Amino acid sequence: MRQTTIAIALVPLAFAVSASGLAQTSADTAGKKAPSVQTSESQGGMTPASALEKLKKGNARFVEKNMKSRDWLAKVSATAGGQYPFAVILACMDSRAPIEIIFDQGIGDIFGIRIAGNIVNDDVLGSMEYATKVVGSKQLVVLGHTSCGAVKGAIDDAKLGNLTGLLAKIRPAVSVSGPGSAKDDAYVNKVVQANISQAMKEIREKSPTIKAQLDAGTVGLVGAIYDVSTGKVTFLPD
Numbered sequence: 001m002r003q004t005t006i007a008i009a010l011v012p013l014a015f016a017v018s019a020s021g022l023a024q025t026s027a028d029t030a031g032k033k034a035p036s037v038q039t040s041e042s043q044g045g046m047t048p049a050s051a052l053e054k055l056k057k058g059n060a061r062f063v064e065k066n067m068k069s070r071d072w073l074a075k076v077s078a079t080a081g082g083q084y085p086f087a088v089i090l091a092c093m094d095s096r097a098p099i100e101i102i103f104d105q106g107i108g109d110i111f112g113i114r115i116a117g118n119i120v121n122d123d124v125l126g127s128m129e130y131a132t133k134v135v136g137s138k139q140l141v142v143l144g145h146t147s148c149g150a151v152k153g154a155i156d157d158a159k160l161g162n163l164t165g166l167l168a169k170i171r172p173a174v175s176v177s178g179p180g181s182a183k184d185d186a187y188v189n190k191v192v193q194a195n196i197s198q199a200m201k202e203i204r205e206k207s208p209t210i211k212a213q214l215d216a217g218t219v220g221l222v223g224a225i226y227d228v229s230t231g232k233v234t235f236l237p238d
């Protein structure tokens, strides 16, 4: 009985959300604020620099406890017909680094590619090519983070099933960082940074599609590190 009551209560709510989404494309006569989502026009008006600025401002809001208040279901409705994300973020799968939250972004704003150790492979490159060349995203970010377990595993040369091959992709970053221990936070973060540089290098070298867009200046590529103890994202110099 209780289930039935809830179901009935949800019907008008769903209708209200749908009506709210429609308000974005027509005059909002009800006076309610229309949900702000990325559109073809808003995305087309952005540059790599403005996309990067948007991410920086979003993380600043997150760190300052000043995140935007969002009507999530209204955004679901407003983005149902298409998506125009302005950035693509290759991040680690780490549960402490959820990208939409730490950059204070909503539904339809950013493409997220998440995999342990934010490593690059052909499928990651294919996803980035789709996001930039087909959908029009302006900024690529390789986001590593402090205390990365995948990086620690690579330092320790850990072996486990399919994980072995994944960690092997991080090993070059360990090699260029010289000797060190996974128990040394400073060393781990040094490898994290080298791993980001490695990923950025691979993106440029292994994807002619992305390289052409980078050379033309229509897409940007930047590295960044998320600090799991402060919530702050530090963007790395070129």
Ligand SMILES: [Zn+2]
Residues within 6 Å of the ligand: 092, 093, 094, 116, 117, 118, 145, 147, 148, 149, 150, 151
């Ligand atoms: Zn990680």
